[in-house]
Amino acid sequence: MAAEPWHDAARTFLVAVSVAGLFPPVAALFEASMQMHMLVQMPLLAVCGGYLLYRSTRLRGWMARVDPSGGIALVFGSGWMIYWMLPLTLDLATFEPAMRLLKIVTVPVCVGAALTWAWLRLGPIGRGVMLLEGWAMFGRLGWVFLISPEQLCSNYLIDDQQRTGSLLLGAALVSAVGLALWALFGPFRKSHRTELA
Structure with missing residues (x-):
């Protein structure tokens, strides 16, 4: 029980960091260099999705029905991770609001949560x-x-x-x-x- 406040604080922090990436000042900070964009923001977003999956029994139950072996999640998550590491995609996410929103949504869900599920099941x-x-x-x-x-x-x-x-x-x-x-x-x-x- 004592660990619950820490988990709640971690979840709040990760969600806040993810959502804050939609706002121009924070987005400019994350996207100022390729290292910050690819090696700091992207992993933070992925960790956010993985952590929320790990803490959500309802989401894990749904994933267990859809992909009990974790193989689909592995292929799906790997594909999205490759997509967001392409130079063209990084470029588009820095000046297209729609692409930035797509990044904030899909990296946690389609990369972080998917690969976490694959790791747990494989x-x-x-x-x-x-x-x-x-x-x-x-x-x-x-x-x-x-x-x-x-x-x-x-x-x-x-x-x-x-x-x-x-x-x-x-x-x-x-x-x-x-x-x-x-x-x-x-x-x-x-x-x-x-x-x-």
Whole structure:
């Protein structure tokens, strides 16, 4: 019971941060650089959706009826995540109010909640696939941003683009380490050892 006020405060904060992104002053802060836009606001929105799914028994019950295995959520969430990491989409979200609203709505629901549900429902192999796909996506996109001689986003300069690429490659490295640790010490490895014993 003592933890409930903390959970309520966290939920209120995440929702407030998400909704505040619709207002021009806050939107300008989040969208001032590619790093803030892609690596701060987008994860915050996704965490908001994942947290609300985790705390809502009604939403989880509906998801259990629609997608009991989590496979549909994995494909759906991955597709939306790729969509919002495209340079053209980032550009449109900085000056088109309709695209900004679409971002505020779909990143929490279609990325955060969907991928959280997939993680909760998939077994160790499925979670390994999620980690592997995250590593590959961060690595590919980071490499393109880093080595591209051309400015890919009209609103973000090439040095901003290259810094984002370096950070994405760093995230890919962290994902690779996480994947290796999961393979060595995760539930799949433990169950394999139990079968051998």
